[in-house]
Amino acid sequence: QVQMVESGGGLVQPGGSLRLSCSVFGINFDDHGLAWFRQAPGKEREGVSCMTWNRQTIEYAPSVKGRSRISRDSAKKTLYLQIDNLKPEDTAMYYCAAVHYTADGYYYRTMCRLDVDDYTYWGQGTQVTVSS
Secondary structure (H helix, E strand, O other): OOEEEEEOOEEEOOOOOEEEEEEEEOOOHHHEEEEEEEEOOOOOOEEEEEEOOOOOOEEEOOOOOOOEEEEEEOOOOEEEEEEOOOOHHHOEEEEEEEEEOOHHHHHHHHOOOOOHHHOOEEOOOEEEEEOO
16 A cells, blocks of 8 residues: 655744655655645645656756755655745645656656646645744
């Protein structure tokens, strides 16, 4: 059974930092591209960052570029997202997601994109609230 379990969310003051984690179970971790998405109340789910299975390609949404870093640890089968200089507009439920590298005609073999519809497996989310 596939499980993706996020952790690390919480209440943070503006300007603070958080490191989110996503533990992955039930799939071959090294065969999958991974991504972070977020969804604020009343808004559509949006992509934050993605990384290919081999770490070759990384993408960030403009809203977090320059103040966030995605990483993955194969030994721990865990995906991470570090976000610095948090802003109130970063408040959202954060989700991790996975897609096999063969998806979409092997697009994900060398590339990744922040398209909600591309991803097969999803976690339940961890809440991030940025407020003073």
